[in-house]
Amino acid sequence: MRENVVIRTISRISVPFIQVFALYVIVHGAVGAGGGFQGGVAFAASFILMFIAFGLSGVEKRLGKKWLMVYSIIGIAIYAGIGFLCLAAGGNYLEYGAIESAVGVAHLHGYLIDAVEMGIGITVMAVMVSIISDVMDRDGESP
Amino acid sequence: MMNTLASIFVVIGLFFMVVGALGLIRLPDFYTRVHASGKCDTMGEGMMLLGFILYEGTSLIAVKMFLLVLFIFITSPTAVHAIMNVAHTCGTEPWKIGDERR
Numbered sequence: 001m002r003e004n005v006v007i008r009t010i011s012r013i014s015v016p017f018i019q020v021f022a023l024y025v026i027v028h029g030a031v032g033a034g035g036g037f038q039g040g041v042a043f044a045a046s047f048i049l050m051f052i053a054f055g056l057s058g059v060e061k062r063l064g065k066k067w068l069m070v071y072s073i074i075g076i077a078i079y080a081g082i083g084f085l086c087l088a089a090g091g092n093y094l095e096y097g098a099i100e101s102a103v104g105v106a107h108l109h110g111y112l113i114d115a116v117e118m119g120i121g122i123t124v125m126a127v128m129v130s131i132i133s134d135v136m137d138r139d140g141e142s143p
Numbered sequence: 144m145m146n147t148l149a150s151i152f153v154v155i156g157l158f159f160m161v162v163g164a165l166g167l168i169r170l171p172d173f174y175t176r177v178h179a180s181g182k183c184d185t186m187g188e189g190m191m192l193l194g195f196i197l198y199e200g201t202s203l204i205a206v207k208m209f210l211l212v213l214f215i216f217i218t219s220p221t222a223v224h225a226i227m228n229v230a231h232t233c234g235t236e237p238w239k240i241g242d243e244r245r
Binding site: 004006007010013014052092 | 214217218221222223225
């Protein structure tokens, strides 16, 4: 299984497309179906495919446990930071219109929604991948 | 004309779907059943989506469906191959004539 050339080649081809589709779902979430959670799960699915095709050690060289934790904190910090910025601008939590009227830039709330969705997506991706890498079999060695 | 061609493609896809479902019920062991259900994914869905593309004409939706056909044709046989490979590694014996159905 670990040395299967068919699975490795096809995952190498399809992983970039899955990741682009995940970003599309995240950005599309403001105007239609999709959103941060769904896009984050799709992004995590590409890493899970890499876990299956290349094994745990191959992926963890590029996306280590420490960085997964850092990414999950960055995502939730973006989300909470924009929420509290709205509070600071005089609105409710995540009331983007407050920042838009305070700064005076037109259509700013659209970008803020996208930024919040990105934060959710980063957190969901990192947590999903860390759950899978915890659950997966490590050939007897402890994590 | 295009609608007739589209319905022909959809009917071909439905035929593969029915064959796949029949094989999933009737065939005797794991390998043959996975082989049958693989036909559902690749040929059935692919042919039906080709029919939908012909029905839709040139539009963004048709392009999206063409991409779907492309990726299903690439990834679905690979998934079947992966499942078969794991079963073979775990030592599942293929069915032979005279064996019991599993």
